Amino acid sequence: MDFLPKQPSGKGTAEMFTGDVWMDVIITAAEPSRMRATLIHFAPSSRTVWHRHIFGQTLYVTDGIGLVQSRGGDVMVMHPGDTVYTPPGEWHWHGATPDNFMTHLSMWEGLSGADQGAENEWGAPVTDEEYGRR
Numbered sequence: 001m002d003f004l005p006k007q008p009s010g011k012g013t014a015e016m017f018t019g020d021v022w023m024d025v026i027i028t029a030a031e032p033s034r035m036r037a038t039l040i041h042f043a044p045s046s047r048t049v050w051h052r053h054i055f056g057q058t059l060y061v062t063d064g065i066g067l068v069q070s071r072g073g074d075v076m077v078m079h080p081g082d083t084v085y086t087p088p089g090e091w092h093w094h095g096a097t098p099d100n101f102m103t104h105l106s107m108w109e110g111l112s113g114a115d116q117g118a119e120n121e122w123g124a125p126v127t128d129e130e131y132g133r134r
Contacts, residue, residue, distance in 0.1 A: 004027065006024070007024070007025055009022045009023065009024050009041075010022065010023050010024075010025070011023075012040070012046075015049070015122055016048060016049055016051070016122055017046060017047065017048055017049065017095075018046060018047050018048075018049065018095075018125050018126065019042070019043055019045055019046025019047060019095070019096075020042075020043035020046050021040060021041065021042050021043070021046050021095075022040075022041045023038050023039070023040050023041070024038065024039040024040075024041075025037075025038050026038060026039060026105070028110070031112050032112070034055075034109040034110045034111065034112055035107070035109065035110075036107065036108050036109065036110045036119070037105060037106065037107045038105075038106045039062070039103060039104075039105055039106075040103065040104055040105075040106055041101070041102075041103045042064075042066065042095050042096035042101065042102045042103070042104075043096060043101060044096050044097065044098055044099055044100055044101060045095070045096060045097075045098045045131075046095050046096055047067070047093055047094065047095025047096070047126050047131060048093045048094055048095060048126070049093065049122055049123055049124060049125045049126060050071065050091050050092070050093050050122075050123035050124055050125075050126060051091070051092070051093065051120055051121060051122045051123055052086075052088075052089050052090055052091045052092065052120065052121050052123075053086065053088065053089075053108050053119065053120050054088055054089065054111075054118075054119055054120070054121075055088050055108060055109040055110075055119075056085065056086055056087050056088040056090075056108065056109075057085075057086045057092075057106060057107070057108040058083065058084070058085050058086075058106075058107045058108070059078070059083065059084040059085075059086075059094060059104045059105070059106055059107075060082075060083050060104060060105040060107070061078045061079060061080050061081065061082045061083075061084075061102065061103070061104045062080060062103045062104060062105060063080055063101070063102065063103040064080070064096060064097075064100045064101040064102035064103055065077065065078070065079060065096070065097045065100040065102055066078040066094060066095060066096055066097065066100075066102035066104060067094065067095055067096070067097055067131070068084050068092065068093070068094040069092060069093055069094075069130070069133075070086065070090055070091065070092045071090070071091040071092065075133055077097070078094070078102070078104070091123065093126045093130075095126075095131075108120075
């Protein structure tokens with residue numbers, strides 16, 4: 001068993017987010033596990049850029065009200081207790097609504113040490129027009 005004390009919160013980067021976002025890494029497990037989990041705190045109107053995960057991603061909303069969209073799909077509203085699964089390779093974004101903070105637990109599988117390449121691919125920022133489409 002490993003006991004992992006809480007690490008300092010980190011500020012989200014402009015390559016991955018628009019707006020004010022803070023992250024608390026929960027786990028980046030050692031092999032043979034590939035589990036990754038991060039608690040992400042979005043200020044109103046903040047959001048990810050378009051992105052995709054090679055093994056998919058699961059979001060669990062813990063607080064606030066958020067938005068999520070797959071490329072070409074409708075923007076959906078997320079509330080505490082909602083779970084969203086994005087399949088492997090699907091381009092999507094997620095973030096807070098204009099008037100609310102939102103926190104979600106982001107869970108995904110990463111690559112093992114023997115694998116090459118990136119776990120996630122980060123694309124273009126979500127435009128204000130895309131963000132406002134509901």
